[in-house]
Amino acid sequence: MTDEATAFAPGHVTAFFAPYPDDDPAVAGSRGAGVTLSDGVEVTVRPAAGADDPTVLLDGEAVEVAAVEGVLDALAPHVGGTGTGADGDADARVAAVEIRTDLPVGAGFGVSGGAALGTALAANDAFDLARSENELVRVAHAAEVAAGTGLGDVVAQFRGGLPIRLEPGAPGHGAFDGLPARPRVEYVTFGELSTAEVLGGDLDPVRAAGEAALTRLRRTPSLPELLAAAREFADDAGLLVPEVAEAIEAAEAEGSPASMAMLGRTAFALGTGLSDAGYDATACAVHPTGASLRPVETE
Numbered sequence: 001m002t003d004e005a006t007a008f009a010p011g012h013v014t015a016f017f018a019p020y021p022d023d024d025p026a027v028a029g030s031r032g033a034g035v036t037l038s039d040g041v042e043v044t045v046r047p048a049a050g051a052d053d054p055t056v057l058l059d060g061e062a063v064e065v066a067a068v069e070g071v072l073d074a075l076a077p078h079v080g081g082t083g084t085g086a087d088g089d090a091d092a093r094v095a096a097v098e099i100r101t102d103l104p105v106g107a108g109f110g111v112s113g114g115a116a117l118g119t120a121l122a123a124n125d126a127f128d129l130a131r132s133e134n135e136l137v138r139v140a141h142a143a144e145v146a147a148g149t150g151l152g153d154v155v156a157q158f159r160g161g162l163p164i165r166l167e168p169g170a171p172g173h174g175a176f177d178g179l180p181a182r183p184r185v186e187y188v189t190f191g192e193l194s195t196a197e198v199l200g201g202d203l204d205p206v207r208a209a210g211e212a213a214l215t216r217l218r219r220t221p222s223l224p225e226l227l228a229a230a231r232e233f234a235d236d237a238g239l240l241v242p243e244v245a246e247a248i249e250a251a252e253a254e255g256s257p258a259s260m261a262m263l264g265r266t267a268f269a270l271g272t273g274l275s276d277a278g279y280d281a282t283a284c285a286v287h288p289t290g291a292s293l294r295p296v297e298t299e
Protein backbone atom coordinates (compact mmCIF):
# COMPACT_ATOMS: atom_id res chain seq x y z
CA MET A 1 0.00 0.00 0.00
CA THR A 2 1.52 3.29 -1.08
CA ASP A 3 -0.01 6.73 -1.03
CA GLU A 4 0.57 7.32 -4.73
CA ALA A 5 -2.37 7.26 -7.12
CA THR A 6 -2.78 7.10 -10.89
CA ALA A 7 -5.66 8.39 -13.00
CA PHE A 8 -6.37 8.20 -16.73
CA ALA A 9 -8.15 10.86 -18.77
CA PRO A 10 -9.03 10.21 -22.41
CA GLY A 11 -7.91 12.60 -25.13
CA HIS A 12 -10.72 14.80 -26.45
CA VAL A 13 -10.99 16.05 -29.99
CA THR A 14 -13.41 18.95 -30.27
CA ALA A 15 -15.38 18.73 -33.51
CA PHE A 16 -16.95 22.19 -33.08
CA PHE A 17 -17.43 24.63 -30.22
CA ALA A 18 -19.16 27.85 -29.24
CA PRO A 19 -17.08 29.64 -26.57
CA TYR A 20 -18.70 31.34 -23.57
CA PRO A 21 -16.06 33.08 -21.44
CA ASP A 22 -17.12 34.30 -17.99
CA ASP A 23 -15.40 35.92 -15.02
CA ASP A 24 -16.36 32.87 -12.98
CA PRO A 25 -14.23 30.00 -14.36
CA ALA A 26 -16.81 27.41 -13.25
CA VAL A 27 -19.46 29.20 -15.33
CA ALA A 28 -17.17 29.77 -18.33
CA GLY A 29 -17.05 27.01 -20.90
CA SER A 30 -18.21 26.06 -24.34
CA ARG A 31 -21.10 24.35 -26.04
CA GLY A 32 -20.12 21.89 -28.72
CA ALA A 33 -19.42 18.28 -29.55
CA GLY A 34 -16.46 15.98 -29.94
CA VAL A 35 -14.93 12.56 -29.53
CA THR A 36 -13.10 11.17 -26.49
CA LEU A 37 -10.31 8.77 -27.34
CA SER A 38 -8.93 5.53 -25.93
CA ASP A 39 -5.55 7.30 -26.33
CA GLY A 40 -5.15 9.75 -23.46
CA VAL A 41 -3.21 11.05 -20.52
CA GLU A 42 -2.07 9.06 -17.49
CA VAL A 43 -1.16 10.99 -14.36
CA THR A 44 0.54 9.66 -11.22
CA VAL A 45 0.65 11.83 -8.11
CA ARG A 46 2.71 11.02 -5.06
CA PRO A 47 3.92 12.98 -2.04
CA ALA A 48 7.43 14.34 -2.68
CA ALA A 49 9.20 13.85 0.63
CA GLY A 50 11.18 16.89 1.69
CA ALA A 51 10.45 18.97 -1.44
CA ASP A 52 9.50 22.63 -1.16
CA ASP A 53 7.69 22.96 -4.49
CA PRO A 54 5.59 20.62 -6.59
CA THR A 55 7.28 19.01 -9.60
CA VAL A 56 5.52 18.28 -12.89
CA LEU A 57 7.08 15.88 -15.39
CA LEU A 58 5.68 15.25 -18.87
CA ASP A 59 7.06 12.01 -20.29
CA GLY A 60 10.04 12.37 -17.97
CA GLU A 61 10.82 16.05 -18.67
CA ALA A 62 10.11 18.98 -16.35
CA VAL A 63 7.36 21.10 -17.92
CA GLU A 64 5.06 23.95 -17.13
CA VAL A 65 1.42 23.12 -17.74
CA ALA A 66 -0.48 26.06 -16.30
CA ALA A 67 -3.70 24.06 -15.87
CA VAL A 68 -1.89 21.45 -13.74
CA GLU A 69 -0.28 24.13 -11.62
CA GLY A 70 -3.73 25.70 -11.18
CA VAL A 71 -5.09 22.39 -9.88
CA LEU A 72 -2.23 22.03 -7.39
CA ASP A 73 -2.75 25.62 -6.22
CA ALA A 74 -6.48 25.05 -5.81
CA LEU A 75 -5.86 21.92 -3.74
CA ALA A 76 -3.17 23.68 -1.66
CA PRO A 77 -2.01 23.78 1.04
CA HIS A 78 -2.32 20.02 1.00
CA VAL A 79 -0.50 19.29 -2.24
CA GLY A 80 0.75 22.48 -3.84
CA GLY A 81 2.12 24.79 -1.17
CA THR A 82 5.49 25.02 0.44
CA GLY A 83 6.94 22.22 2.54
CA THR A 84 5.26 23.47 5.65
CA GLY A 85 2.01 24.49 3.99
CA ALA A 86 0.79 27.97 3.09
CA ASP A 87 -1.19 28.25 6.32
CA GLY A 88 1.33 26.50 8.51
CA ASP A 89 -0.57 23.22 8.34
CA ALA A 90 1.89 20.62 9.64
CA ASP A 91 0.29 17.90 7.51
CA ALA A 92 0.77 19.80 4.27
CA ARG A 93 2.76 17.90 1.70
CA VAL A 94 4.08 18.65 -1.74
CA ALA A 95 3.05 16.74 -4.85
CA ALA A 96 5.23 15.13 -7.48
CA VAL A 97 3.17 14.83 -10.66
CA GLU A 98 4.12 12.51 -13.53
CA ILE A 99 2.18 12.90 -16.76
CA ARG A 100 2.51 10.32 -19.53
CA THR A 101 0.90 10.52 -22.94
CA ASP A 102 1.36 9.26 -26.48
CA LEU A 103 -0.76 12.14 -27.78
CA PRO A 104 0.93 15.21 -29.25
CA VAL A 105 0.74 18.24 -26.94
CA GLY A 106 -0.90 21.43 -28.20
CA ALA A 107 -2.40 19.75 -31.25
CA GLY A 108 -6.08 19.65 -30.29
CA PHE A 109 -6.29 16.53 -28.11
CA GLY A 110 -6.97 18.27 -24.82
CA VAL A 111 -3.74 17.08 -23.25
CA SER A 112 -3.69 20.04 -20.86
CA GLY A 113 -7.29 19.39 -19.79
CA GLY A 114 -6.60 15.68 -19.35
CA ALA A 115 -3.47 16.41 -17.33
CA ALA A 116 -5.41 18.80 -15.09
CA LEU A 117 -8.26 16.33 -14.59
CA GLY A 118 -5.91 13.39 -13.99
CA THR A 119 -3.94 15.47 -11.49
CA ALA A 120 -7.10 16.41 -9.58
CA LEU A 121 -8.36 12.80 -9.41
CA ALA A 122 -4.97 11.33 -8.46
CA ALA A 123 -4.04 14.05 -5.96
CA ASN A 124 -7.37 13.65 -4.18
CA ASP A 125 -6.63 9.96 -3.71
CA ALA A 126 -2.92 10.25 -2.92
CA PHE A 127 -3.48 12.96 -0.31
CA ASP A 128 -6.85 11.77 1.05
CA LEU A 129 -8.49 15.10 0.27
CA ALA A 130 -12.06 13.73 0.44
CA ARG A 131 -13.40 15.72 -2.50
CA SER A 132 -16.25 14.39 -4.63
CA GLU A 133 -15.98 13.82 -8.40
CA ASN A 134 -18.00 16.95 -9.19
CA GLU A 135 -15.72 19.04 -6.99
CA LEU A 136 -12.57 17.66 -8.64
CA VAL A 137 -13.93 18.15 -12.17
CA ARG A 138 -14.81 21.73 -11.16
CA VAL A 139 -11.27 22.34 -9.87
CA ALA A 140 -9.72 20.97 -13.09
CA HIS A 141 -12.17 22.83 -15.35
CA ALA A 142 -11.58 26.12 -13.54
CA ALA A 143 -7.79 25.69 -13.74
CA GLU A 144 -7.96 24.89 -17.47
CA VAL A 145 -10.18 27.92 -18.14
CA ALA A 146 -7.96 30.21 -16.06
CA ALA A 147 -4.90 28.95 -17.95
CA GLY A 148 -6.60 29.83 -21.26
CA THR A 149 -5.88 26.37 -22.67
CA GLY A 150 -9.45 25.05 -22.94
CA LEU A 151 -13.13 25.57 -22.22
CA GLY A 152 -14.87 22.26 -22.78
CA ASP A 153 -12.24 19.54 -22.70
CA VAL A 154 -12.25 18.70 -18.99
CA VAL A 155 -15.99 18.11 -18.68
CA ALA A 156 -15.99 16.10 -21.93
CA GLN A 157 -13.02 14.01 -20.76
CA PHE A 158 -14.80 13.20 -17.54
CA ARG A 159 -17.92 12.08 -19.43
CA GLY A 160 -16.30 9.92 -22.14
CA GLY A 161 -17.99 8.67 -25.31
CA LEU A 162 -19.02 11.25 -27.90
CA PRO A 163 -20.05 14.18 -25.71
CA ILE A 164 -22.46 16.85 -26.86
CA ARG A 165 -22.03 19.84 -24.58
CA LEU A 166 -25.50 21.40 -24.43
CA GLU A 167 -24.63 24.04 -21.83
CA PRO A 168 -21.19 25.41 -20.91
CA GLY A 169 -19.43 25.13 -17.58
CA ALA A 170 -18.37 22.85 -14.77
CA PRO A 171 -20.69 20.37 -13.00
CA GLY A 172 -23.59 22.35 -11.58
CA HIS A 173 -23.60 24.60 -14.66
CA GLY A 174 -22.94 22.48 -17.75
CA ALA A 175 -25.32 19.98 -19.34
CA PHE A 176 -24.67 17.03 -21.65
CA ASP A 177 -26.08 14.77 -24.24
CA GLY A 178 -24.07 12.30 -26.33
CA LEU A 179 -24.01 10.23 -29.50
CA PRO A 180 -24.52 6.52 -28.79
CA ALA A 181 -21.81 5.34 -31.19
CA ARG A 182 -18.31 3.87 -30.83
CA PRO A 183 -16.53 4.21 -34.21
CA ARG A 184 -12.88 3.56 -35.03
CA VAL A 185 -11.06 6.90 -35.11
CA GLU A 186 -7.90 7.87 -37.00
CA TYR A 187 -5.86 11.03 -36.64
CA VAL A 188 -2.81 12.67 -38.15
CA THR A 189 -1.06 15.75 -36.75
CA PHE A 190 0.90 18.41 -38.62
CA GLY A 191 1.70 20.61 -35.64
CA GLU A 192 0.48 22.86 -32.87
CA LEU A 193 -2.08 25.65 -32.91
CA SER A 194 -2.13 27.94 -29.90
CA THR A 195 -5.42 27.52 -28.07
CA ALA A 196 -4.69 30.58 -25.93
CA GLU A 197 -4.17 32.71 -29.06
CA VAL A 198 -7.46 31.65 -30.67
CA LEU A 199 -9.38 32.05 -27.39
CA GLY A 200 -7.82 35.51 -26.98
CA GLY A 201 -9.02 36.62 -30.44
CA ASP A 202 -12.44 37.60 -31.84
CA LEU A 203 -14.78 34.87 -30.63
CA ASP A 204 -18.01 36.15 -32.27
CA PRO A 205 -17.60 34.30 -35.61
CA VAL A 206 -16.51 31.14 -33.77
CA ARG A 207 -19.54 31.31 -31.47
CA ALA A 208 -21.96 31.87 -34.37
CA ALA A 209 -20.50 28.95 -36.34
CA GLY A 210 -20.48 26.73 -33.23
CA GLU A 211 -24.11 27.45 -32.40
CA ALA A 212 -25.15 26.71 -36.01
CA ALA A 213 -23.28 23.40 -35.88
CA LEU A 214 -24.88 22.46 -32.56
CA THR A 215 -28.38 23.25 -33.84
CA ARG A 216 -27.71 21.05 -36.83
CA LEU A 217 -26.42 18.13 -34.72
CA ARG A 218 -29.32 18.34 -32.26
CA ARG A 219 -31.75 18.08 -35.17
CA THR A 220 -29.99 14.94 -36.49
CA PRO A 221 -27.77 13.42 -33.77
CA SER A 222 -25.78 11.00 -35.93
CA LEU A 223 -22.10 10.37 -36.69
CA PRO A 224 -22.25 11.61 -40.31
CA GLU A 225 -24.00 14.77 -39.13
CA LEU A 226 -21.37 15.32 -36.39
CA LEU A 227 -18.60 15.30 -38.98
CA ALA A 228 -20.55 17.33 -41.54
CA ALA A 229 -21.35 19.96 -38.90
CA ALA A 230 -17.69 19.96 -37.85
CA ARG A 231 -16.51 20.58 -41.42
CA GLU A 232 -18.94 23.42 -41.88
CA PHE A 233 -17.80 24.88 -38.55
CA ALA A 234 -14.10 24.70 -39.47
CA ASP A 235 -14.79 26.65 -42.67
CA ASP A 236 -17.24 29.18 -41.25
CA ALA A 237 -15.16 29.91 -38.13
CA GLY A 238 -12.11 30.50 -40.34
CA LEU A 239 -10.02 27.95 -38.45
CA LEU A 240 -9.24 25.42 -41.20
CA VAL A 241 -5.55 25.23 -42.16
CA PRO A 242 -4.42 24.03 -45.62
CA GLU A 243 -2.59 20.81 -44.74
CA VAL A 244 -5.50 19.68 -42.57
CA ALA A 245 -8.01 20.55 -45.31
CA GLU A 246 -6.01 18.41 -47.72
CA ALA A 247 -6.00 15.41 -45.37
CA ILE A 248 -9.74 15.78 -44.73
CA GLU A 249 -10.46 15.75 -48.45
CA ALA A 250 -8.24 12.71 -48.98
CA ALA A 251 -9.98 10.76 -46.18
CA GLU A 252 -13.41 11.73 -47.50
CA ALA A 253 -12.40 10.54 -50.98
CA GLU A 254 -11.77 7.13 -49.32
CA GLY A 255 -15.28 7.19 -47.84
CA SER A 256 -14.43 8.35 -44.27
CA PRO A 257 -16.16 11.36 -42.74
CA ALA A 258 -13.38 13.64 -41.49
CA SER A 259 -12.73 17.06 -40.00
CA MET A 260 -10.21 19.17 -38.05
CA ALA A 261 -9.44 18.73 -34.34
CA MET A 262 -10.09 22.01 -32.55
CA LEU A 263 -7.68 23.49 -31.82
CA GLY A 264 -4.70 21.88 -33.50
CA ARG A 265 -3.17 21.20 -36.89
CA THR A 266 -4.78 17.79 -36.76
CA ALA A 267 -7.19 15.93 -39.03
CA PHE A 268 -9.37 13.15 -37.62
CA ALA A 269 -11.53 10.68 -39.49
CA LEU A 270 -13.92 7.84 -38.76
CA GLY A 271 -12.92 4.46 -40.23
CA THR A 272 -9.75 3.89 -42.24
CA GLY A 273 -9.84 6.85 -44.66
CA LEU A 274 -6.65 8.61 -43.56
CA SER A 275 -4.50 5.46 -43.69
CA ASP A 276 -6.20 4.36 -46.92
CA ALA A 277 -5.21 7.73 -48.39
CA GLY A 278 -1.56 7.04 -47.48
CA TYR A 279 -1.26 9.13 -44.32
CA ASP A 280 0.78 7.80 -41.40
CA ALA A 281 -2.30 7.98 -39.19
CA THR A 282 -2.78 6.68 -35.65
CA ALA A 283 -5.89 4.57 -35.00
CA CYS A 284 -7.77 4.32 -31.72
CA ALA A 285 -11.22 3.72 -30.29
CA VAL A 286 -13.74 5.96 -28.58
CA HIS A 287 -13.24 5.96 -24.80
CA PRO A 288 -16.38 4.37 -23.39
CA THR A 289 -16.56 5.76 -19.88
CA GLY A 290 -14.40 8.85 -19.33
CA ALA A 291 -11.67 9.72 -16.84
CA SER A 292 -11.17 7.72 -13.68
CA LEU A 293 -8.67 6.58 -11.10
CA ARG A 294 -6.83 3.39 -11.96
CA PRO A 295 -8.31 0.74 -9.66
CA VAL A 296 -6.02 -0.83 -7.09
CA GLU A 297 -4.50 -4.03 -8.49
CA THR A 298 -5.59 -7.21 -6.70
CA GLU A 299 -3.13 -9.65 -8.38
Ligand SMILES: Nc1ncnc2c1ncn2[C@@H]1O[C@H](COP(=O)(O)OP(=O)(O)O)[C@@H](O)[C@H]1O
Nearest residue numbers: 063065066105106107108109110111112149195
Ligand atom coordinates in the same frame (compact mmCIF):
# COMPACT_ATOMS: atom_id res chain seq x y z
N1 LIG B 1 6.27 20.40 -25.33
C1 LIG B 1 5.14 21.13 -25.24
N2 LIG B 1 4.47 21.52 -26.35
C2 LIG B 1 3.33 22.24 -26.25
N3 LIG B 1 2.76 22.62 -25.09
C3 LIG B 1 3.41 22.28 -23.95
C4 LIG B 1 4.61 21.51 -23.97
N4 LIG B 1 4.96 21.30 -22.70
C5 LIG B 1 4.05 21.89 -21.93
N5 LIG B 1 3.12 22.49 -22.66
C6 LIG B 1 1.94 23.17 -22.10
O1 LIG B 1 0.83 22.32 -22.41
C7 LIG B 1 -0.35 23.11 -22.63
C8 LIG B 1 -0.97 22.77 -23.98
O2 LIG B 1 -2.28 23.28 -24.02
P1 LIG B 1 -3.11 23.38 -25.35
O3 LIG B 1 -2.42 24.28 -26.33
O4 LIG B 1 -4.51 23.65 -24.96
O5 LIG B 1 -2.97 21.94 -25.97
P2 LIG B 1 -3.90 20.68 -25.87
O6 LIG B 1 -4.81 20.75 -27.05
O7 LIG B 1 -2.95 19.54 -25.95
O8 LIG B 1 -4.61 20.78 -24.56
C9 LIG B 1 0.07 24.56 -22.48
O9 LIG B 1 -0.21 24.95 -21.16
C10 LIG B 1 1.60 24.52 -22.69
O10 LIG B 1 2.24 25.54 -21.98
Ligand SMILES: CC(C)(COP(=O)(O)O)[C@@H](O)C(=O)O
Nearest residue numbers: 014030108110150151152263
Ligand atom coordinates in the same frame (compact mmCIF):
# COMPACT_ATOMS: atom_id res chain seq x y z
C1 LIG C 1 -11.55 23.90 -28.55
C2 LIG C 1 -11.20 24.15 -27.09
C3 LIG C 1 -11.53 25.59 -26.71
C4 LIG C 1 -9.66 23.96 -26.89
O1 LIG C 1 -9.26 22.64 -27.15
P1 LIG C 1 -7.70 22.17 -27.02
O2 LIG C 1 -6.91 22.97 -28.01
O3 LIG C 1 -7.73 20.71 -27.35
O4 LIG C 1 -7.27 22.41 -25.61
C5 LIG C 1 -11.95 23.15 -26.18
O5 LIG C 1 -11.57 23.30 -24.87
C6 LIG C 1 -13.47 23.29 -26.30
O6 LIG C 1 -14.07 24.14 -25.61
O7 LIG C 1 -14.06 22.54 -27.08
